[in-house]
Amino acid sequence: MSTTSQDKIENLSLEFLELADYDQLKHAMIDSYTNLPDSYWKKEQIKTLIDKFPEGQVVLKVNDEIVACALSIVVKYEDFSGQYTYEQVTGNYKFTTHDDDGDVLYGIEVFIKPQYRGMRLGRRLYDYRKELCENLNLRGIAFGGRIPGYHNYASEMSPKEYIEKVRMKEINDPVLNFQMSNDFHVSRVLKNYLDGDKASMEFGVLLEWDNIYYTQPVTDTVALKSTVRLGLIQWQMRPYSGIEELMQQVEYFVDSLAAYRSDFALFPEYFNAPLMAAYNDHSVSDAIRELAKYTGMIRDRFSELSIKYNINIITGSMPEIIDGQLYNVGNLCHRDGRVEQYEKIHVTPDEQKVWGLSNGSKIQTYDTDCGKIGILICYDSEFPELSRLLAEDGMQMLFVPFLTDTQNAYARVRLCCQARAVENECYVAIAGSVGNLPAVENMDISYAQSAVFTPCDFAFPSNGVKAEATPNTEMILVADVDLDLLKKLHNHGAVKNLKDRRTDLYSVVRK
Structure with missing residues (x-):
């Protein structure tokens, strides 16, 4: 066979393996496994693989010569959940274990000719498999990997200890x-695992790669969206003659966002505060309790609008009296008619002192037709423990209705x-409201610049701002967010904030 060197490469191509390539394949395997005599697949075995699963068999050719190869089958993961051998997973080398309805790509062979190692050809083969x-x-890729350096340490440590030392870079095992x-x-x-693999002492390690885009097959015809459109209302505080005029303005914004096919409409905290003007003859604490009498009615109207306009509505927040106590609450009105309540966990010193509000206690995520969301009201966003609990529960989008009076208050949020x-x-x-x-009284001025924020990584805006409204101007803000990018970030980001937490040293615990 040719001994083409790297500096003479004129063409490098990834191709499906064909039976006509068999002679080249055989010689390439012999060159690659000099320490394992007769380690090459027979022609009838290669034919079986190509017939059963052609897209799983690929080769890399340099100047039309095979220099690397990857062979694979599809199996059901549950069939190989315990101990098994290479012979068993390959169906006694006849590949009867291949199942078109399986859920895991099982790698049965990867090799690279010695003179072409160090060129990252293996990465190309692995990237193709992914x-x-x-x-x-x-759901992922699995294969039994060799640990060819283990025989040098077998008398000193177990395979598990050897693998850990390789992981910690204390031992160099180039394959692992x-x-x-x-x-x-x-x-x-x-x-x-592999009969005759003396270098690995016949041990193998089951290596797995998880497909973060895997979708569990379901019979339900409704699938969660990967791209979600968010609609934010930057609400203008203005006098209203009553609840009907207020709700007319609410419906106007819901209608506008629905026209843009938004999946969510987010209203600000205390957006209904203008209705308190009718109670100026009351004390401040009594006036907000009068406002709380409208909350049930407004909630029902929001639910009707969410169904009418086919949009999930997050109603900002409103005061509500529950068991004699005054709380700051909001509602998630699903477009299928369901209504769920959320509460402000940390009321501000002003809310407690002037209005007599009580702290809420409900900390939870909400399952929607567009993914799992969390909702925190204004001041709650300044306590990282809350959002961390929601993230641990799978939150993908966090909604924060807020009301701030000054720029420094807004900056905190x-x-x-x-x-x-x-x-x-x-x-x-x-x-927020403007x-x-x-x-x-106690609701004199408002300052806001509504926005959608993202993580800071290559797939997202470098400053972490997806979109933002014009400050202190009544308007709507519409932005699309890609949930698949979050999955990729979680597993392959430049940094992995969730995965890299030192849970051996600290944790956030819900009481």
């Missing part, structure tokens, strides 16, 4: 190092929400 796994919607550098993780040690997006690898949408209410 792409194939994603295209076939398989390469596999782990390609995002494969060791699941378990396989005893007597904004900066904290940007931090929540980075540390929890999620999207954060904030919506304008003045001279006739409403």
